Amino acid sequence: MSKAYAGETCVLAYSGGLDTSVAVAWLRETLGFEVVTCTGDLGATGDLEAVQRKAIASGAKKAIVQDAREVFVRYFVWPALQAGALYEDRYPLATALGRPLLAKLLVDAARAENARFVAHGCTGKGNDQVRFDLAVGALAPDLTVIAPMRGGMNMTRDEEIDYARRHGIPVEATKKSPYSVDENLWGRSIEAGVLEDPWDAPPRDVYHWTVDPDEAPAKPREVAIEFVEGVPATLDGARLDGVALIRSLNEIAGKHGVGRIDMVEDRLVGIKSREIYEAPAALVLHQAARALESLVLTKEVIRFKARVAQEYAELVYNGLWFSAHHQDLATYVRSTQRFVSGEVRVRFDRGAATVVGRRSPSSLYQTALATYGKGDAFDHKASEGFITVFGLPLRTQARTQVLWGEGSEAALEIPRKALSAPGAAKPGPNKATKRKR
Numbered sequence: 241m242s243k244a245y246a247g248e249t250c251v252l253a254y255s256g257g258l259d260t261s262v263a264v265a266w267l268r269e270t271l272g273f274e275v276v277t278c279t280g281d282l283g284a285t286g287d288l289e290a291v292q293r294k295a296i297a298s299g300a301k302k303a304i305v306q307d308a309r310e311v312f313v314r315y316f317v318w319p320a321l322q323a324g325a326l327y328e329d330r331y332p333l334a335t336a337l338g339r340p341l342l343a344k345l346l347v348d349a350a351r352a353e354n355a356r357f358v359a360h361g362c363t364g365k366g367n368d369q370v371r372f373d374l375a376v377g378a379l380a381p382d383l384t385v386i387a388p389m390r391g392g393m394n395m396t397r398d399e400e401i402d403y404a405r406r407h408g409i410p411v412e413a414t415k416k417s418p419y420s421v422d423e424n425l426w427g428r429s430i431e432a433g434v435l436e437d438p439w440d441a442p443p444r445d446v447y448h449w450t451v452d453p454d455e456a457p458a459k460p461r462e463v464a465i466e467f468v469e470g471v472p473a474t475l476d477g478a479r480l481d482g483v484a485l486i487r488s489l490n491e492i493a494g495k496h497g498v499g500r501i502d503m504v505e506d507r508l509v510g511i512k513s514r515e516i517y518e519a520p521a522a523l524v525l526h527q528a529a530r531a532l533e534s535l536v537l538t539k540e541v542i543r544f545k546a547r548v549a550q551e552y553a554e555l556v557y558n559g560l561w562f563s564a565h566h567q568d569l570a571t572y573v574r575s576t577q578r579f580v581s582g583e584v585r586v587r588f589d590r591g592a593a594t595v596v597g598r599r600s601p602s603s604l605y606q607t608a609l610a611t612y613g614k615g616d617a618f619d620h621k622a623s624e625g626f627i628t629v630f631g632l633p634l635r636t637q638a639r640t641q642v643l644w645g646e647g648s649e650a651a652l653e654i655p656r657k658a659l660s661a662p663g664a665a666k667p668g669p670n671k672a673t674k675r676k677r
């Protein structure tokens with residue numbers, strides 16, 4: 241390859257890891273780019289200055305770093321929590337929510353640097369490349385995305401280490417994790433290595449945020465979480481900003497062995513993959529938020545919102561954050577949260593998180609209606625008329641069509657002999673066959 245891009249600037253989404261550090265040098269040496277790196281801390285980057293130094297040491301002409309944790313929580317995590325977005329009913333989408341924000345930072349940096357090119361270090365097999373490419377395409381369709389790990393760079397890990405040494409890139413002496421890990425405030429995503437056999441239980445070293453439930457404290461711990469319009473506001477009575485609340489809940493729940501997910505999921509690129517997640521705060525908050533919703537939302541909204549949640553999770557997973565479809569669903573979700581204010585009590589006990597209480601000033605739960613004790617205000621007599629009308633279609637159909645009993649071909653029909661087996665109570669005469677028609 242000739243130095244096709246000499247004089248051009250390329251802004252690279254930079255994590256500070258080996259892959260993207262090698263990519264800095266490679267983009268410069270092989271393609272001729274001037275490289276600017278862009279790093280957003282979503283809660284797991286650690287020392288931003290060290291990242292900056294490493295980018296420069298790797299050959300970047302400039303290294304942009306920023307703390308994006310608050311923006312991440314406010315504009316990505318909370319809306320997804322309000323939506324109830326869990327991919328394939330389980331994955332709280334930590335990685336998937338982080339990517340569009342990193343892409344947005346990348347586009348902003350490209351604009352500031354007058355660059356026509358952006359790059360990322362994703363491989364050609366995962367979801368993350370899709371999320372970066374689609375987000376950049378939606379925000380800045382004029383930019384060209386370069387993905388060296390998807391083609392061009394083609395280095396094994398050993399070759400990367402070698403390349404790094406030759407280019408003066410600091411290579412950490414610490415042993416590389418045997419897994420591929422992505423981490424932010426909302427969760428830790430772990431894949432590859434021995435996890436690739438879905439029959440094998442994950443080894444201990446997979447988990448960093450949660451203890452084995454067997455080793456969790458014997459004494460359960462309870463927390464109270466207050467929500468204001470679907471957004472977590474206090475933890476055990478202390479008003480915390482989103483970043484602090486999530487961090488603290490990650491720690492408390494993780495200590496009690498809460499937050500592990502082991503699943504086989506369907507990637508957008510068509511493959512099934514075995515994924516381990518640690519997401520203590522995310523799991524607890526999703527559970528608590530739904531518990532509060534069960535008090536304040538109507539039956540219809542709960543039912544319909546669950547469908548929206550699935551659609552929402554799907555679009556986030558598939559990298560369509562910056563789409564009109566998302567804006568429309570988000571508008572619905574936000575509207576549903578008007579009355580989702582109140583408190584939830586959650587108990588952690590050796591790996592289990594259980595909602596044990598909930599209350600809200602907007603609660604639709606009325607003791608006078610629900611009680612079987614004194615003060616019952618429910619009109620029992622009125623049920624008769626209600627059931628007569630509700631059951632009208634059933635009775636009408638039963639008078640004209642054979643649905644149940646002899647003569648019916650229905651799939652659920654109980655065979656006669658199943659009921660007259662020895663020892664079983666004798667069924668009474670079958671009225672359906674005797675009835676005059």
Ligand code: ARG
Pocket residue numbers: 333335336367368420421422429430431515
């Ligand atoms: N499977 C998850 C997702 O698609 C996690 C991906 C983790 N990414 C990584 N580079 N390790 O969101």
